[in-house]
Amino acid sequence: MYLTLFRVNTARSDAQRLLGSPHRVHGAVNMSFPVPPPRNGSGPRVLWRVDRNGTSETLLYIVSPTRPDLTHLVEQAGWPASDEPGWTTFVYEDFLAAxxxxxxxxxxxxxxxxxxxxxxxxxxxxxxxxxxxxxxxxxxxxxxxxxxxxxxxxxxxxxxxxxxxxxxxxxxxxxxxxxxxxxxxxxxxxxxxxxxxxxxxxxxxxxxxxxxxxxxxxxxxxxxxxxxxxxxxxxxxxxxx
Known part of the structure; x- marks a missing residue:
């Protein structure tokens, strides 16, 4: 299991459009996985949440069975010219086991x-x-x-x-x-x-x-x-x- 944190650049119009519809965010999150995890209830699923902690900080959390690749989200709703990767992914298993x-x-x-x-x-x-x-x-x-x-x-x-x-x-x-x-x-x-x-x-x-x-x-x-x-x-x- 993995826990991922992505900071949204709300100054971008594409980011505002994305956040305006949970259906669009759902699609963008699913696109982070080459093979989306099954949704038949047999195992952990992809979960996500948007936290708006103020005008300058909007965070997207993702919990998933496999590691996501959020390159497309950086290009659409992040800082693509930055030297930073745009998101942070943590291995969740050790935390859960403890x-x-x-x-x-x-x-x-x-x-x-x-x-x-x-x-x-x-x-x-x-x-x-x-x-x-x-x-x-x-x-x-x-x-x-x-x-x-x-x-x-x-x-x-x-x-x-x-x-x-x-x-x-x-x-x-x-x-x-x-x-x-x-x-x-x-x-x-x-x-x-x-x-x-x-x-x-x-x-x-x-x-x-x-x-x-x-x-x-x-x-x-x-x-x-x-x-x-x-x-x-x-x-x-x-x-x-």
């Missing part, structure tokens, strides 16, 4: 918190409709519901550090939420647009089941993984994720 029960980490996760709803007029047995969670409270509840099966637990705040009587129990915040609507193809009808809500969580977690947690880091969490959701990254406690 994770132990009880380890505490700061984390960042961009996900697509959804739930299934059934309207009153839908007959029994018919398919439900997938809908996004809209409020931070429900979005955080979505993540808390999945923590056990994902091999971690969100750290609880000491009672003395809680600012609210309820809803402030965990070291967890919704840093950003962005509704997105885009087309897979310019020829598609607008009624077929993809609509997702990307939510970025920052918080602190404790590893409970390392094998499950490694799977979370390499397979992703939740839906819309092709469109920049599901990737969790870690940082030592007290440092920026």
């Amino acid at each position: 994770l132990r029960p009880g380890d505490t980490w700061g984390f960042r996760l961009t996900a697509n918190p959804v739930h299934n709803i059934r309207h009153e007029y839908v007959k029994e047995g018919e398919r439900t409709k997938r809908a996004a969670h809209k409020t931070p409270r429900h979005q955080m509840a979505w993540l808390l519901k999945r923590q056990e099966s994902a091999g971690f637990e969100i750290v609880q705040r000491p009672v003395g550090r809680r600012l609210l009587p309820e809803g402030d129990e965990y070291e967890l915040i919704v840093r950003d939420q962005t509704p997105l609507q885009f087309r897979r193809s310019p020829t598609e009808l607008r009624k077929n647009d993809v609509q997702i809500t990307k939510v970025t969580f920052d918080g602190r977690l404790r590893i409970t089941e390392p094998a499950l947690f490694r799977r979370t880091l390499t397979h992703g969490l939740g839906k819309a993984k092709a469109y920049g959701c599901g990737l969790m990254t870690l940082a030592p406690v007290g440092k920026q994720t």
